[in-house]
Amino acid sequence: MNMDFYKSKRVLVTGHTGFKGSWLCRMLISAGAYVTGYSLNPPTKPNLFEIAEIEKEMHSVIGDIRNLAYLKQIFEKCQPEIVFHLAAQPIVRDSYKDPVYTYETNVMGTVNICECVRQSPSVKSFLNVTTDKVYHNNEWEWGYRETDPLDGYDPYSNSKSCSELVTHSYINSFFSSMGVAVSTARAGNVIGGGDFANDRIIPDCIRGAVKGEDIIVRNPHSTRPYQHVLEPLSAYLMIAAKQYQDKKYAGFYNVGPNDCDCVTTGELVDMFCKSWGNGQKWEDRFTGGPHEANFLKLDCSKLKNVFGWQPRWHVKEAVEYTVEWTKAYLEGQKASAYMDRQIKEFEKQEV
Numbered sequence: 001m002n003m004d005f006y007k008s009k010r011v012l013v014t015g016h017t018g019f020k021g022s023w024l025c026r027m028l029i030s031a032g033a034y035v036t037g038y039s040l041n042p043p044t045k046p047n048l049f050e051i052a053e054i055e056k057e058m059h060s061v062i063g064d065i066r067n068l069a070y071l072k073q074i075f076e077k078c079q080p081e082i083v084f085h086l087a088a089q090p091i092v093r094d095s096y097k098d099p100v101y102t103y104e105t106n107v108m109g110t111v112n113i114c115e116c117v118r119q120s121p122s123v124k125s126f127l128n129v130t131t132d133k134v135y136h137n138n139e140w141e142w143g144y145r146e147t148d149p150l151d152g153y154d155p156y157s158n159s160k161s162c163s164e165l166v167t168h169s170y171i172n173s174f175f176s177s178m179g180v181a182v183s184t185a186r187a188g189n190v191i192g193g194g195d196f197a198n199d200r201i202i203p204d205c206i207r208g209a210v211k212g213e214d215i216i217v218r219n220p221h222s223t224r225p226y227q228h229v230l231e232p233l234s235a236y237l238m239i240a241a242k243q244y245q246d247k248k249y250a251g252f253y254n255v256g257p258n259d260c261d262c263v264t265t266g267e268l269v270d271m272f273c274k275s276w277g278n279g280q281k282w283e284d285r286f287t288g289g290p291h292e293a294n295f296l297k298l299d300c301s302k303l304k305n306v307f308g309w310q311p312r313w314h315v316k317e318a319v320e321y322t323v324e325w326t327k328a329y330l331e332g333q334k335a336s337a338y339m340d341r342q343i344k345e346f347e348k349q350e351v
Contacts, residue, residue: 003347005241007032010079010122014038014065014113015086016058019195020129022048024084024233026339029057036078038063038071039087048194052335065109071116079122082240085113086129088160093199095156106159107166114170117180125244126175127236128167128184132225132256132298133157135186143225143259143299146186146252164252181243181250187232188225188256188298191318193325193342194335195229201265202319205272205282206326215273215282220266223295225256228318230346231311238307249306256298261315271316275323312349 011028015021016037028035035058042049049055059078063070065087088106089095095102110128117126135144136151150165152158167184175182191202201217208215235255242249256262263271266284273280303309313321321342328338 003027003031003237005031005244006237008034009081010034010036011082011084012036012038012075012078012080013084013086014109015088016054016060017042017047017049017062018086018090019048019192019197020190020229020233021086022052022054022194023192023229023339024086024236025054025058026052026336027230027233027237027343029054030340030343035059036074036080037061038065038074040064044196044198046196048196048335051194051329052339054336065112066104068112068115071112072119075116075120080120081122081124082244083113083117083123083126084129084236084240085110085127087113089156091197091199092133092154092156095154095159099155102155103159103162106156107162110163110166114166117182118170118174118178121179123180125240126180126182127240128163128182129232129236130160130164130184130186131157132186132188132254132296134161134164137296139295141295143256143297144254145299146254146302181247183239183243183250184252185232185236185239186252186254186298187235188227190227190229190232191322192229193322193329193338201268202272202322205269205276208282209272209276209278209280210330215269215280216285217265217269217282218286220269220282220284220286221264223262223264223297224268225262225297226268226315226318227257227261227311228313228321228346230343231255231257231313231318234312234346235303235309238309242307251302251306253303253306254298254300255303256300257311257315259297261311262297263315268315268319271319272323275320312346
């Protein structure tokens with residue numbers, strides 16, 4: 001991926017104040033893009049967006065993705081060439097607590113962004129970021145392919161399946177006859193420095209370690225495709241750039257690690273404890289709760305074959321970079337500089 005492509009490009013990122021959005025904006029800013037973000041206020045205190053002072057180097061708009069009229073105004077003002085749609089209610093357990101808000105945000109939010117793209121002649125490339133949980137999960141041992149049925153179980157996963165279907169309909173009904181190239185990207189679980197979300201395993205590990213407490217793991221036997229946040233973001237940037245240059249690259253893509261990096265939550269926490277040091281320990285405390293998939297991984301052959309893409313960091317390295325970033329932050333080092341350092345290390349890594 002040659003980031004020079006993004007120099008002076010007008011890029012709109014929804015969900016820019018979130019964890020993934022903040023890292024994506026940092027990458028785009030470093031590449032010289034003119035970045036506009038549209039999102040609610042950062043979802044946590046503290047949060048990466050504020051810690052890294054990302055707002056100083058972009059145009060940040062605080063707005064609700066459900067507000068079509070305001071979103072249209074922003075499109076008309078910034079005239080984006082490339083759009084990344086990350087805005088979402090992203091937590092499975094929160095979707096059980098408030099399914100209506102989850103569907104409003106994840107489904108109608110996608111309708112609204114598609115409608116703005118449809119009415120914006122400036123847009124040449126649009127990428128809708130969904131999740132590996134869009135598939136009907138049979139709990140089987142092989143990875144899901146892009147041709148497998150979409151039918152997420154819980155409100156979050158199902159709303160993301162619906163987001164895919166909305167995008168497919170807009171492609172068939174409108175985008176295929178327009179000059180805009182459209183793709184969706186279905187990514188696995190991401191980890192990295194600056195994630196402070198609730199109900200995510202690595203942030204839970206960090207909170208426990210900082211307090212000097214044993215880490216509580218509610219489901220250590222679930223298997224997930226864990227990857228460093230820079231892995232899917234680099235793929236998103238690659239897809240959006242390639243389809244901008246040639247619409248033949250538009251499509252639906254899984255973005256995940258190799259099979260060797262699909263590990264159980266317990267194995268992931270073991271890696272964290274070893275990397276953190278200080279005799280950090282964890283305990284299995286399964287408490288039941290709402291349904292979540294036990295076994296889930298992706299087949300990323302399409303992305304690899306079409307683009308020659310390969311993951312760069314194994315899950316062990318992803319954990320180590322996350323711990324490294326976190327300890328630097330806790331020691332008072334400048335977050336944006338440390339982000340830039342890890343981005344450069346990632347870009348230099350041979351695949």
